Amino acid sequence: MKKEKILILGAGGQIGVELTLALRNVFGTDNVIASDIREAHPILKDSGPYVMLNAMDANAIHEQIKKEGITQVYLLAALLSATGEKDPKKAWEINMQSLLQLLDLGVQEKLSKIYWPSSIAVFGPTTPRQETPQATVVEPRTVYGISKYAGELWCQYYHQRWGLDVRSLRYPGLISWKSAPGGGTTDYAVEIYHEALKHKKYTSFLSENTYLPMMYMDDAIRGTIELMEAPAEQMKTRMAYNISAMSFSPKEIAASIQKHIPDFAIDYAPDFRQQIADGWPQSINDAEARAHWHWQHKFDLDKMTAEMLSNLRGAVL
Ligand code: AKB
Numbered sequence: 001m002k003k004e005k006i007l008i009l010g011a012g013g014q015i016g017v018e019l020t021l022a023l024r025n026v027f028g029t030d031n032v033i034a035s036d037i038r039e040a041h042p043i044l045k046d047s048g049p050y051v052m053l054n055a056m057d058a059n060a061i062h063e064q065i066k067k068e069g070i071t072q073v074y075l076l077a078a079l080l081s082a083t084g085e086k087d088p089k090k091a092w093e094i095n096m097q098s099l100l101q102l103l104d105l106g107v108q109e110k111l112s113k114i115y116w117p118s119s120i121a122v123f124g125p126t127t128p129r130q131e132t133p134q135a136t137v138v139e140p141r142t143v144y145g146i147s148k149y150a151g152e153l154w155c156q157y158y159h160q161r162w163g164l165d166v167r168s169l170r171y172p173g174l175i176s177w178k179s180a181p182g183g184g185t186t187d188y189a190v191e192i193y194h195e196a197l198k199h200k201k202y203t204s205f206l207s208e209n210t211y212l213p214m215m216y217m218d219d220a221i222r223g224t225i226e227l228m229e230a231p232a233e234q235m236k237t238r239m240a241y242n243i244s245a246m247s248f249s250p251k252e253i254a255a256s257i258q259k260h261i262p263d264f265a266i267d268y269a270p271d272f273r274q275q276i277a278d279g280w281p282q283s284i285n286d287a288e289a290r291a292h293w294h295w296q297h298k299f300d301l302d303k304m305t306a307e308m309l310s311n312l313r314g315a316v317l
Helices: 016-026 056-070 081-086 088-108 143-162 188-199 217-229 252-258 274-276 287-293 301-314
Strands: 006-009 034-037 048-050 073-075 113-116 169-171 173-175 201-203 212-216 246-248 265-268
Touching: 006 016, 006 056, 016 034, 016 073, 034 056, 056 088, 056 217, 073 088, 073 252, 081 088, 081 113, 081 143, 081 274, 088 113, 088 143, 113 217, 143 188, 169 246, 173 188, 173 217, 188 201, 188 252, 188 301, 212 217, 212 301, 217 287, 252 301
Parallel strands: 006 034, 006 073, 034 048, 073 113, 173 212, 201 265
Antiparallel strands: 212 246
C-alpha cells in the first residue's frame, strides 16, 4: 500500500462514490477519507472513514487536513452545466471559491497532490467541434464552462508560481450505474438506461442527432488514478488533459439499447440543455493524454450498454 492520506471533497456525487471505492483499493480503506456536505451516500455508508464537510468551508477543511495528516485532496464538489445556468453567480462562487481556497491550503500545508476535475464544457461554439484538440480556441458560453476554464488557468498558475502539483482531466459526459449524475447536460445518457429498464421508453431532452463525447465511469476512474499516479515529468501540460472514449447521439444510444430491449422506444423533447450541447464539441482529440501518460479507454458504446443494463438489472432500480 502507498503511504498517502487522501481527503475527497464531494464524495457523494457521481464521480466521488466510485472514486472513493477505487482509491480505497489502491491506498487502503483507512487512508481515504470521504466527505460531502450531506450524510454519506448509501454505497459509502459503513465502507470506510466519512466526515460531513462543506467544500466551501476552508477552516473545516484545513482542520481536517492537519488532524488527519492529509497528503492529497480530490475536490469533486461543483455545480454542473445545467444547474449552473439556473443560478450563474452561485455556480461561479461554489466552483471557484472551493478551488481557490484549496489551492492556498495546498501551498500552505505542502500537499503532495491535488485533483480537480475540468470538463469538455471549457470549449464553446467557436471551438472546432470535431476531434477538438488539447489546445485550441476556447470561449465557453456556460458559467460552468467559464469556471472550469478559469480553474484550469488557476491550477496552472499555482503550479508555475508555487510548484503545487495539481492535476486535472476534461471529462466528457460520464455514464455510471452506481451513482446518479446531477444537473448536467449529458445526464440523459444515464437516465435513458434506467427508463429503458423501467418503462421501455424515454423522452430525450436533447435532439436525436446531438453528438457529444461520452465515457463509461470505469474508464474515467481508472484514467483519473492513472493521471494522479503518473510521474510528474510526464505531465507536459498543467492545464487539464483532454480524454476521450466515444461519441454518440441519443438516436445511437437508443439503437444500442434496442439490441437488448427490442421494443424500447425513444422520442425527443429538446429543452434549454439543447443550446448548451450545441456549443460543445462532438468529439475530442486526446492524443496528448495517450502520448504523455498512456491513457487508453476500454469501453465503447455497445460494451457500455451491455454493462449498464446488466448491472442495473442486478441493482434495486
Ligand atoms: C455536464 O453535462 O455538465 C457534465 C460535463 C460534461 O462536465 N457532465
